[in-house]
Amino acid sequence: MYKTWRYNGLSMLLNIRNLWLNIALGLFMFALLVFSIGIGTKYIPPDQVLFALFGEGKTLDVFVVQGLRIPRAIIAIVSGGALGLAGLLLQSVTKNSLASPSVFGVVEGAALGAIIFLAYFTDNHLIVDVPIYLLPIATSIGSLLALTTVLLLARFHPGNMLMMILYGIAIATLGKALTTLFMMSNSVYRAVEVSLWLTGDLATVNVDEMWIQLTVFAFLFCILLGFSRILDVLVLNDDAVVSMGVNLKVAQYSSIILAALLTACAVSFAGGIGFVGLVAPHLARMIVGQSIRSLIFATLFIGAAIVLVADVFARTFMPILFNNNMEIPTGVFTAVIGAPYFFYLIYQGSKVKK
C-alpha cells in the first residue's frame, strides 16, 4: 500500500492507493470543469470548450469561455476548495466532526467584514473610494474575529462539542443580523448585488478577481502543505500531541488563522457559500481515510466539485425550469445539500453519546 521514495537524504512516503484515488478525483473535477464551462444560456460542447481554452475555435466561443465562464468556474473551484480545507483544519484542531466555517460563523464574520468595508468606503455617489482588492483584508479580519470569539467562548466548556457548535450558531446569527443592519443603514456600493452575494453568488465575478483569488489561494495552500505534518499529529489528544514533540499552542493558533484566511479567501470573491466546509472533509475522509496529505488533496477536489456543480445549478435552474433569466445564489444549492447532512451528523453524534 505504501511506497517509499528516497533521494540524497530527501525522503517521502506515498500511499499508492490514495495517490490513485486523488488522481481520479482530480480528473473527475477537471471533467466537471470542462462540462460546466460548456453549460449555460449558450451551450458549448466539451470539445469546443477545450479548443476555446487555447483560443481556438469560434470567436464568440472563445470570448464566452475565456472572458465569462472560466473566471466563474475557477472562482467556484478555488472557493469550494478553500472552504473545504478550512473545514478540514477546523475539524482537526477542534476534534469536532461538526466543525466548519459556516457552522462556526466564520463565513458570516467574513461577510460582515466585507459589508463594513464596503459601507465605510462607499461615497455619496455609490462608488468605492479604495481599491477593491483590499476587500480580502476586511473579510480576513471579520473571519478571524468570529472564529476566535467562538473558540474562546467554547473554552469555558472544555470537551463539550455541542456548546462549541451552539456558540458558533450564535455568532453566525449575530453576524447575519449586523450585516443586515449595516446594509440597511448605509449606502452600500452595488447594494442589490451585495445582498445576493451574501448568500453566495458568482454572477458578478471577473478575470481580475480570478487572478487575485488564485494567487492568494496558492499562497495559503503552500503554507497548508508545509503544515500538514503537524496536522497529522493534531488528531491525537492534546497530551499525546505534546508528547510527540509538537508545540500545541503554535499548532492550534496557526490552524485557526489559516482556516480563517482560507474562509476569507473564498468569501471575498464568492460570497457566503455555506456547508461545503462541513461536507467536503467528511466525503474525503470516507474515500482516502485519515492520512492528512491525501485528505488535503481529496478535500480540495471534492469541495471544488461541490461548488462547481452548485454553480451550474445556480446558473441554469431558473432559465431551464421557469424560462426566466434570474439566477439563484450558489450558496442556496450548497445549503440544500449541506444542511440535511448537518442534521444527519447531529443525529449520528447523539446516537454515539448514548
Added chain:
Amino acid sequence: MQQRRENVHLLVDDLCFGYDNTLLFKQLNLSLIKGRITVFIGPNGCGKSTLLRNIARLLKPSSGEISLAGKNIESFATQEFAKSFAFLAQTPTAPDELTIFQLVKLGRYTHQSFFKEWSVEDSEQVEKALRATDIYQLRDRKLNQISGGQKQRAWVSVVLAQDAETIALDEPINHLDMSYQLECLNLIKQINVDYGKTILLVLHDINLAARYADYIFAMKDGEIRAQGKPADIINTQLIEDIFSMKSHIIEDPIFHTPLCIPIASLRKSR
C-alpha cells in the same frame, strides 16, 4: 538513598507545583538512575501522575528545576525534548479510522522534517517498534478493528518508535484485563532489558509494582514517603502510612518479590 551524582539521569530539584493556589508539591526532590524501571505508587490524588506530567513538560512547575541527563528540561526545544523523553499519558485517544501503522508512524514526528518524511531510520524504527509489541502483522488494521490490549500495545509502540532514551508511562495498564496487564508490563520490562531504556511508570497495583520495579517511589499528599528497592521498602508500616490499610506482607512464592495481602481499610468512614 544518596545516589552518586554522576549516575543521576533525572533530577527533580525543589519542585513546587499546585492547582488553584494550593501547593501539591512543596520542594519535592528526587533523583533516578539511568537504565532502570522506576515505579511511582500511592493512593489517588497523591500527585504521582502530576509529578510525571511535570517531568514530561505537560505541566509547568511554579518553581524548582527538573533536569534530564544534566540539562534543564525547560531549555529543550519542544521537538528536541521529544527525542530524549517519550511520554504516554493516561487514556490516549486517536481517530478510529487511523491504522496501527499510521498511528505508530506519528511517533517518528520529532525525527522527521518536510523534505525528510520517511528516512531509512524511520522505517526501521517503526518496524522494530511494531515487532517488539508483536503487532507487526496487524499494522494495516484500523484502531476500531482491534482489541483493547492490542490498542494499548499500539500506543506503547508509538513511544517506542519515538526512540527516546527515557520512556514514561502514566498508568499504562488501567482499564486492561488482567492478562493484558501482564502482557503490557512484560513488554515494558522487555524494552528496558533489550534496549536499555530508562522507564518511569505510574502504577496502581502495589504487587505488580513490586514485581516489575527496580526502584520504587512511594508517594502521599505530594510527598515522597519512601523510596528504594521493592524488597527494602514494602512493609506493613509503609502500606498503612500510604494506603491507610492494614495488610500482611509475604514473599511471592514465584517471583520472590514482596506480596501485599490487604486485610482491612483503616480509613475513618465519615
